Amino acid sequence: MAKKYEKDANNPFPGDDNCNNEALFGIMDKTLRLLEMGFTENQISAVFERCGSEALLTDLAESIITGGAEPDAHKYSSPLSKQSVQLNCRSLKRKTTGDFLMNQQPLSSVLIKTEEYSSDVVPEPDLLERLKGKRPKEEHTDDEPNNWLKPKEEFMEDTSNSEGRMWLEARRGISSSTNNRVAASRRRVLGILEDRNPTMSMPNPCKSLTSVVAKPPYFFYGNVTSLSQDSWARISQFLYSSQPEFANTQLYSALSRKEGYIHNLPIEDRFHIHPKGPMTIEEAIPHSRKWWPSWDDRKQLSYISCETSGVPLLCDKLGRILADCNGLPSAEQRRQILQQCREKNLIWVGKYKLGRLEPEHLERIMGYPFQHSQVAGFGVPDRLGSLKHSFQTDTLGYHLSVMRRLVPGGVVILSFFSGIGGVEIALHRLGIVLKGVVSVETCEVKRKILKKWWESSGQSGELIQIEDINKLSSRRLEDLMKKFKGFDLVVCQNPYSAADSDNLSGLDFSMFAEFVRVVQRVRSTMDGDR
Known part of the structure; x- marks a missing residue:
């Protein structure tokens, strides 16, 4: 029509x-x-x-x-x-x-x-x-x-x-x-609906859902990019009008960033991942403590920069300024140095000496294993970029922790745009057995990263990787549901695109629509089986 x-x-x-x-x-x-x-x-x-x-x-x-x-x-x-x-x-x-x-x-x-x-x-x-x-x-x-x-x-x-x-x-x-x-x-x-960032809130997403929607198989959509309130409202329309839930990662880690989720999971009896990760830059990078000046008041990262070109020259320039003033810069010099430190993610690596934040440092802050993103063909900017668009696993784990109570025997998940495996790692850190994971990810290198972690972490379940969501036909989806006897959780991790093709900044809406398509098929099929 x-x-x-x-x-x-x-x-x-x-x-x-x-x-x-x-x-x-x-x-x-x-x-x-x-x-x-x-x-x-x-x-x-x-x-x-x-x-x-x-x-x-x-x-x-x-x-x-x-x-x-x-x-x-x-x-x-x-x-x-x-x-x-x-x-x-x-x-x-x-x-x-x-x-x-x-x-x-x-x-x-x-x-x-x-x-x-x-x-x-x-x-x-x-x-x-x-x-x-x-x-x-x-x-x-x-x-x-x-x-x-x-x-x-x-x-x-x-x-x-x-x-x-x-x-x-x-x-x-x-x-x-x-x-x-x-x-x-x-x-x-x-014109009341303006493009503005959502305010921090902790609503109960399930309060707005009917009993038909707030039941398994569960769905979980998340986005770490800056979406407007109007964009979140539009996304919500396609997921049973469940309310978005926003969290600031500074409550869980040494990173201060908003992450947004839309899901039908209960919020009662959540718990944190233990042991907890570092809550400050100093805890995450302890060797920088002795060189950190008192006038640098940064405690957490507020921005993740993927830029690496020109950083060594900038660090040399700032080092010369500090050496000339014997480490006692003027108020204006401090302001300029701190501005560069925040924009470029610079840390103190020696006396009057600054250096860039390495991927290994960011992996620790984000809750990923050491050198998790290091594979052949993935340079430092690529590693930083992949981490920037991934979830902070302590934050994500808190919201997914209810799965341990809901499915005590282990979970089978269908994961779209898995990236470097944020959801899988968060569930593993929670002590939840991954009985099976069907991962859809277009980037070959990121698929290698997830497979490397799957093997090195000793997972006993089965990992099936699909390179394109368009290849997940209804026949193949039905075969996978029969193989695993259904899915416990269907997740979508931040399908973003550099070009904004649909007035949703940072979101590839066509890929999001594919996620909605499969969610509805999985839920209707499993409901019919029951």
């Missing part, structure tokens, strides 16, 4: 690709909502032709109910019955178990379920009441955002039996989804 209306001369999309994508997502989402309400595909197709793709969801539903009249032309004459809504609720419940299956066809033709993410919803009249021909007796202003939660006598239903409860849940679910979409549209129009 999205393709059809993309070509429809009566409903032209803007020429800008990003706007075009947004319009396509809007049509897909409205179509899903109308299907969930119980309308047929023919009805939905006809109403788009009558009202256009930009019409509000409530107007589209009203036009279908009134039998083709223009929205708001007159009152509804064909209200939905309670029995039909109950049936729709059962159908919706089946859909939420992951009924959108992956096929062996191009991504553009694969249907991906999305849900609206919104943290500050502006209420609208109850959609179900409109379909029943009613209007709320009271109109509420934006100054009273919580009034819509108060029950009204005419809305109260008998919930003493399962049918009554299902009726009430269906009404609330439809109203909530409509409210979310209208509120998000208003915020976009008013």
Whole structure:
């Protein structure tokens, strides 16, 4: 349907690709909502032709109910019955178990379920009441955002039996989804959603999930790049609208950096990796302690630099400045030296002498084994770059520690964009047995790094490496699920790209969509097997 209306001369999309994508997502989402309400595909197709793709969801539903009249032309004459809504609720419940299956066809033709993410919803009249021909007796202003939660006598239903409860849940679910979409549209129009970094928060991601979503197989998406709040909201739509969780690695290590996760794991009974890693630069690089001047107040890394060219010359220049002043630089000289130290990750290696942070130093700070990233064909800049885009394993391990309780006998994981094995190493450090790992990673050198660690760490499970996510066909995925009897955890580690092709800085959205495609297939298949 999205393709059809993309070509429809009566409903032209803007020429800008990003706007075009947004319009396509809007049509897909409205179509899903109308299907969930119980309308047929023919009805939905006809109403788009009558009202256009930009019409509000409530107007589209009203036009279908009134039998083709223009929205708001007159009152509804064909209200939905309670029995039909109950049936729709059962159908919706089946859909939420992951009924959108992956096929062996191009991504553009694969249907991906999305849900609206919104943290500050502006209420609208109850959609179900409109379909029943009613209007709320009271109109509420934006100054009273919580009034819509108060029950009204005419809305109260008998919930003493399962049918009554299902009726009430269906009404609330439809109203909530409509409210979310209208509120998000208003915020976009008013420009309230700005591109800004997310604030530190520790929400419970599972509180916003239904019992159908918050169960195995578990999914875990993480990103260490600077994504805006709007970008996180868009990503959340494709992962059951679970709330992002953000952590600062300075609470777990000698690195100060924000990492963001979207997952359906419980947050109770988490625990830290033991023994803990170094919490300061001094602990991570003890030999620098005797040369570290008192006026250099750095305790943790705040930035990871991959630049190595010109660093020796810079260190020589700064060393001469310090030697000329006998190690007592002026306030301005201190400021300039500290600025270079932070930007280039310089550490003290001798009297009045600075040097670059080596990959081995960063591996210790990040919680990886000594010389973990050292393989043939991987230079120092490449090693630093791979570590920069990897997770700090102490931080990651804290959030994954619940897996030891959930799957005490060991885990089987499907890992996308595994990199140098951050998730695998974090689980190993937690004492969780890796019974099997299917790793998807495009970089050959990074695959070698993970395989080298797998063999050197004495893993007893099986490691299967796949070089391209597009080669993970539905047939091969089914064979892997049969081989391992399903997956306990499906993870996606930071699918980033240097070029921003989809207005999501640091994220390759096409690769993220492939991850969503497989997550939905794995969950629906395993749910069917159960």
